[in-house]
Amino acid sequence: MIVKSLNDKGIQYDIINVAQEPLPFNRALDRYNVAIIRAISMYRSLYSAAVFESVGVHTINSSEVITVAGDKILTYSKLFKAGVPIPDSVIAMSPDATLKAYEQIGFPLIDKPPIGSWGRMVSLIRDIFEGKTIIEHREMLGNSALKVHIVQEYIKEKNRDIRCIVMGKELLGCYARNIPPNEWRANVALGGTPSPITIDEKLRETALKAASVVNGEFISIDILEHASKGYVINELNDTPEFKGFMLATGINVAEKLVDYIISNFS
Numbered sequence: 088m089i090v091k092s093l094n095d096k097g098i099q100y101d102i103i104n105v106a107q108e109p110l111p112f113n114r115a116l117d118r119y120n121v122a123i124i125r126a127i128s129m130y131r132s133l134y135s136a137a138v139f140e141s142v143g144v145h146t147i148n149s150s151e152v153i154t155v156a157g158d159k160i161l162t163y164s165k166l167f168k169a170g171v172p173i174p175d176s177v178i179a180m181s182p183d184a185t186l187k188a189y190e191q192i193g194f195p196l197i198d199k200p201p202i203g204s205w206g207r208m209v210s211l212i213r214d215i216f217e218g219k220t221i222i223e224h225r226e227m228l229g230n231s232a233l234k235v236h237i238v239q240e241y242i243k244e245k246n247r248d249i250r251c252i253v254m255g256k257e258l259l260g261c262y263a264r265n266i267p268p269n270e271w272r273a274n275v276a277l278g279g280t281p282s283p284i285t286i287d288e289k290l291r292e293t294a295l296k297a298a299s300v301v302n303g304e305f306i307s308i309d310i311l312e313h314a315s316k317g318y319v320i321n322e323l324n325d326t327p328e329f330k331g332f333m334l335a336t337g338i339n340v341a342e343k344l345v346d347y348i349i350s351n352f353s
């Protein structure tokens with residue numbers, strides 16, 4: 088869709104598939120004005136942005152944004168410092184610490200690693216037996232970040248979560264992702280269905296603040312609704328997917344992105 092919008096507006100571009108093509112540290116890369124970073128893997132995104140930035144190409148998003156938004160603990164640290172509400176969370180870096188974190192948060196609770204997407208490894212844990220199983224499984228994984236546990240309150244007031252997209256300083260829109268039957272997560276990849284919502288002032292303010300705290304330029308904000316705290320930020324995504332967003336809002340995100348780039352960087 089981004090390619091179609093670039094074609095429609097007569098913008099010159101190259102597509103570089105970093106899963107196939109190497110990226111050189113080479114001044115010739117500075118022939119580009121902007122690099123739109125769309126790799127799904129966090130490390131491919133991060134390092135692609137860094138290489139383009141080394142020759143002064145503007146990257147959307149920047150490596151700084153990807154570093155923070157790609158890691159839920161770094162994201163929560165920035166948001167918490169800025170006073171943006173997040174779920175009550177405890178970070179545990181060993182099996183023993185995780186058992187203590189479970190006690191502090193209380194069951195049922197959510198345990199998720201700091202990195203990952205599409206709901207993978209995000210676990211709803213109802214008791215200590217399930218908790219011990221999750222701890223054991225995570226200890227078997229090779230990546231040390233996956234052995235770190237974000238233990239947090241289970242927020243289940245509404246059967247949905249909210250996703251907003253911010254571009255530049257503007258809130259493009261928000262929609263709800265409804266949790267499908269036999270699931271407790273709302274990811275579209277897991278069968279979550281998009282529907283339109285009305286954006287109130289508090290939602291607008293929370294989404295824009297969260298984006299600005301991490302300097303997100305084109306970023307999606309995943310929001311849960313808490314009984315007493317209202318809107319809380321679940322996570323930020325530096326490579327927004329926008330199929331569900333477009334279905335629910337009718338806003339052509341790819342076209343908006345290309346217009347944004349034309350008006351700011353050409």
Ligand SMILES: Nc1ncnc2c1ncn2[C@@H]1O[C@H](COP(=O)(O)OP(=O)(O)OP(=O)(O)O)[C@@H](O)[C@H]1O
Pocket residue numbers: 174197199203204205206207209239240241242243247248271272273274309311321322324
């Ligand atoms: N604390 C929580 N309380 C209730 N539901 C939660 C909580 N944390 C996560 N979820 C549910 O699980 C889904 C996946 O969690 P999360 O967004 O943290 O993982 P992810 O793998 O980064 O997903 P994404 O692909 O959306 O980036 C959320 O969209 C939400 O529906």
